[in-house]
Every structure is written in structure tokens, then in C-alpha cells.
Amino acid sequence: MARVRGLLIEGGERLIGEVTISGAKNAALPAMAASLLLEGKTVLENVPQVRDIETFKTLLECLGAKVRWVSKGVLEIDASALTDITAPYDLVKAMRASILVLGPLLARAGRARVSLPGGCAIGARPIDLHLRGLEQMGASITLRHGYIYASARKLKGTRIYLDLPTVTGTENLMMAASRAEGVTVIENAAREPEVEDLAELLGKMGVRVEGAGTSVLKIEGVSQLRPAAHRIIPDRIEAGTFMVAAGITRGNLLLRGCRLDQMEAVVEKLRQSGIEIIPQDSGIRVVGPTKIRSADVRTLPYPGFPTDMQAQFMALMTLANGLSVITETIFENRFMHVSELRRMGADIRIEGSSAIVTGVPSLSGAPVMATDLRASASLVLAGLAAEGRTTISRIYHLERGYEALAEKLASVGAKVQRVEIDEGA
Ligand code: EPU
Numbered sequence: 298m299a300r301v302r303g304l305l306i307e308g309g310e311r312l313i314g315e316v317t318i319s320g321a322k323n324a325a326l327p328a329m330a331a332s333l334l335l336e337g338k339t340v341l342e343n344v345p346q347v348r349d350i351e352t353f354k355t356l357l358e359c360l361g362a363k364v365r366w367v368s369k370g371v372l373e374i375d376a377s378a379l380t381d382i383t384a385p386y387d388l389v390k391a392m393r394a395s396i397l398v399l400g401p402l403l404a405r406a407g408r409a410r411v412s413l414p415g416g417c418a419i420g421a422r423p424i425d426l427h428l429r430g431l432e433q434m435g436a437s438i439t440l441r442h443g444y445i446y447a448s449a450r451k452l453k454g455t456r457i458y459l460d461l462p463t464v465t466g467t468e469n470l471m472m473a474a475s476r477a478e479g480v481t482v483i484e485n486a487a488r489e490p491e492v493e494d495l496a497e498l499l500g501k502m503g504v505r506v507e508g509a510g511t512s513v514l515k516i517e518g519v520s521q522l523r524p525a526a527h528r529i530i531p532d533r534i535e536a537g538t539f540m541v542a543a544g545i546t547r548g549n550l551l552l553r554g555c556r557l558d559q560m561e562a563v564v565e566k567l568r569q570s571g572i573e574i575i576p577q578d579s580g581i582r583v584v585g586p587t588k589i590r591s592a593d594v595r596t597l598p599y600p601g602f603p604t605d606m607q608a609q610f611m612a613l614m615t616l617a618n619g620l621s622v623i624t625e626t627i628f629e630n631r632f633m634h635v636s637e638l639r640r641m642g643a644d645i646r647i648e649g650s651s652a653i654v655t656g657v658p659s660l661s662g663a664p665v666m667a668t669d670l671r672a673s674a675s676l677v678l679a680g681l682a683a684e685g686r687t688t689i690s691r692i693y694h695l696e697r698g699y700e701a702l703a704e705k706l707a708s709v710g711a712k713v714q715r716v717e718i719d720e721g722a
Contacts, residue, residue, distance in 0.1 A: 301691055303691070306687045308712075319531070321490075323489075324495070324532075330401050400427075409447045427465070453478050456482045494530045531554050541678050550582075557576060566610065588618050611652060612678040634672035641665065666720075
């Protein structure tokens with residue numbers, strides 16, 4: 298019998314109080330990667346203390362950077378001297394976002410050796426577009442023994458069209474372009490706020506980036522970047538998750554430090570479902586409805602509804618007063634939470650890439666298992682609303698991306714505690 302860490306939730310408490318939203322993990326990771334581009338220091342503020350950030354810190358240290366927490370949320374990275382060009386299998390296996398070192402390493406050192414990420418719980422997740430873009434900039438790339446070997450004497454600016462607006466792919470190419478010779482144009486680029494945040498940081502480092510937040514990015518490479526300090530944007534997915542938490546528990550939360558302008562699709566859908574979201578001087582007030590209304594959702598690249606909020610929205614819809622259709626268009630296997638939500642009494646049917654959710658009057662607490670970061674969040678949300686006890690095992694998934702989730706929930710009245718759970722072999 299293996300023992301794993303889990304969460305025990307006694308459902309049924311209305312969440313009331315204030316929560317401060319942390320910095321965005323998915324903006325902090327590329328910012329940390331960008332620090333490799335310069336022979337000097339980068340200071341990042343509002344970095345969430347979550348496991349993926351610690352993993353990336355370890356990766357930067359393996360490459361020779363000196364990384365330290367200066368104070369809570371403030372990370373200083375000194376990449377003056379790099380001693381290695383390898384992102385090893387163990388780290389890439391633990392976190393696919395490790396691929397983000399490929400572009401900056403290649404641009405800075407002329408060489409990089411990065412373990413090829415395998416499949417993952419939510420889909421195959423190829424990285425062909427990252428590699429093709431780098432090749433178009435003049436890199437030579439080979440795959441051997443599970444590793445990507447990339448080299449380039451000097452990357453050259455060029456025009457790159459991305460078949461899909463890949464988020465980390467766009468970020469990798471932006472970083473590579475920052476030290477390339479000439480101008481790189483990335484067409485069909487990702488428009489996510491995290492990409493825009495990286496553009497802002499690169500700008501502070503002396504790179505000219507035009508078009509951030511649009512689908513055409515123009516990056517003018519420089520031979521040397523300068524040290525920069527940057528504050529990471531708030532986590533729009535964490536904010537959305539807390540909005541659902543307020544909604545699903547008929548609670549009343551004040552969210553501090555989040556930006557509604559970066560989460561319009563989510564706010565629109567939550568309002569359709571009956572949740573009130575009201576900007577106030579001190580933050581965003583979120584009030585749950587007496588009855589949740591059903592709404593359909595289709596995940597799309599930004600500014601569409603984010604795939605990273607699909608599972609949490611589905612948890613909300615399990616208790617809506619009707620039928621909702623939730624369609625996942627980004628990842629082919631992102632319905633792992635469905636069978637666990639069913640164990641709690643949800644009525645969900647999957648047809649191809651859509652989940653058809655028929656709202657039920659109540660969920661009942663049950664032992665369930667987390668499978669990936671956002672799926673885990675949806676189980677926590679369902680547990681908060683369910684009657685009785687829910688135990689969620691394998692919460693290491695949750696700890697990868699949510700800063701102090703259990704503590705934040707407990708501070709607004711949730712009955713949640715960390716426990717050890719026995720899991721059969
Ligand atoms: N794709 C390709 N080829 C590529 C790259 C992507 O076919 O070379 C496909 C993917 O398979 C997928 C689609 O393009 O179907 C979009 O994937 P994308 O590359 O945009 O995803 P990502 O960059 O690997 C980031 C986030 C994810 C988030 C997605 C979509 C980071 C570190 N990760 O991943 O975040 O779901 O964008 O918005 O930024 C999470 O935080 O839980 C998470 C999974």
C-alpha cells in the first residue's frame with residue numbers, strides 16, 4: 298500500500314473573505330528562461346512559490362546560473378556564467394516547460410541539448426513547431442538518444458509562420474530571436490497575456506519587440522542584453538479558479554491583485570452562469586448565485602476561453618440548472634477529471650471532444666484522484682460544494698501550479714486539510 302499526500306475537504310461551506318492572487322506560473326517560467334539570454338542579473342517579482350518554479354530553478358542552476366529567493370516572491374537570477382547546455386531527462390520529464398531553455402541557450406551559447414519531452418497526461422503535446430522555427434532561423438537540429446541537439450553559429454532573423462499559435466513555442470522563438478542577427482517576424486503567434494509579459498521583459502532587456510498581444514510579432518535581435526527587473530502578471534487561471542470557488546459555494550470573495558482585462562472570456566462565461574463579478578477599488582468582488590445557470594464553453598487560444606479553465610468550469614456546470622456542452626479543442630486528452638467528477642455524482646457524457654454535462658442538484662463527497670494540475674483544481678472545487686467528505690489523492694499535481702491553495706481556501710472558510718492517503722498498488 299503506497300501512501301500519498303492528499304487533501305481532505307468537508308464540503309458545504311460558503312467561502313467568504315479575501316484572497317490575494319499570486320503571480321502567474323506560466324509567465325514566470327518563460328521570464329526565468331529569458332534570464333539565460335544575458336550575462337548578468339535578472340530580478341523577477343511576484344513569482345509564485347510553486348513546485349514548477351522550483352523545478353525550473355533547479356534547471357537554471359544545472360546550467361550554471363545562480364538563483365536565489367531574495368524575499369517572498371522575489372527571485373534573482375544571475376546567468377553571468379553558464380557552465381552547461383543540457384536540460385536533463387529527469388527535469389524535462391518532471392516538467393515539460395523545461396523546453397523553454399532551448400531557444401535562449403541556443404541564442405546565447407550557440408548550442409543546446411534538451412531532453413525531448415514525452416507525451417503527457419493531457420495529450421501528445423509535440424514540439425515540432427518550436428524546432429521548425431529554430432531551424433528556419435538557421436539552427437541545425439538532430440534528435441538522438443531521446444535528446445534534441447541544437448546548434449547554430451549565429452541565429453538569423455527570418456519570417457516564421459506557426460501552424461498553431463503555440464504558447465511556449467512562440468516564447469521560445471521570441472527568446473531565440475532576441476539575440477539573433479536581424480529581424481524575426483512570427484506570424485500566427487500566441488496572443489496570451491503571458492507572451493505579452495515576456496515581450497515586456499525582453500523590452501526591458503533592450504530587445505525591440507513589436508506586436509505583443511497580436512498574432513504578428515516582430516523582434517529585432519541585439520548582440521547584448523542588459524539586466525532587468527520585472528514584475529510578473531497575476532495568475533489569471535488562479536483568479537478564475539477562485540471565482541468558480543466563490544460561485545460553486547454561493548460564497549462572496551474579494552480577489553486582490555487580479556486583472557479582469559486578461560480574463561474576459563472567463564468572466565463572460567462565469568457571469569452567464571450567474572456569478573456576479575464586480576470590480577471595486579480594493580479588488581474584484583465575486584458573489585455566487587443561489588442557482589447556477591448552465592452555459593456552453595469551447596476552449597480556444599487567447600482571447601478565447603482557456604483550456605486551463607475547462608476542468609474548473611466543468612465542476613461548476615455539474616451543479617447548474619440544465620445542460621451544458623464543454624468542448625476541448627486544444628488538448629486531445631483533457632477530460633481526465635470527468636470520471637472522477639462522476640464518482641462524486643456528476644452526470645457527464647463524453648462525445649468526441651465534447652463533454653455533455655447535465656446539472657444535478659448536489660454532489661456527494663468521495664475519494665478521488667488528481668491526474669493533472671487543472672483536473673486537480675476541478676476536484677477541489679467539486680469537493681468544496683459536495684455533501685460530506687472528499688479526499689483527493691496525488692495533490693503534488695496541484696502543488697505544481699497553485700501557490701498555497703489549501704491555505705488560501707482555509708482562510709476564507711473552507712474546511713480543508715492536508716492528509717496522507719493510502720493508495721492501493
Ligand atoms: N502543438 C503542436 N506543435 C508544437 C506545439 C504545440 O502541435 O510544436 C499543439 C499542442 O499539442 C496543442 C496546441 O498546439 O494541441 C497548443 O499547445 P501549446 O504549445 O500552446 O501549449 P504549451 O505551450 O505546451 C502552454 C501552457 C499550458 C496551457 C497551454 C495552452 C505553459 C508553461 N504551459 O502549454 O499550461 O494549457 O499553453 O494554453 O505556459 C497548465 O498550466 O496547466 C498548462 C498545461
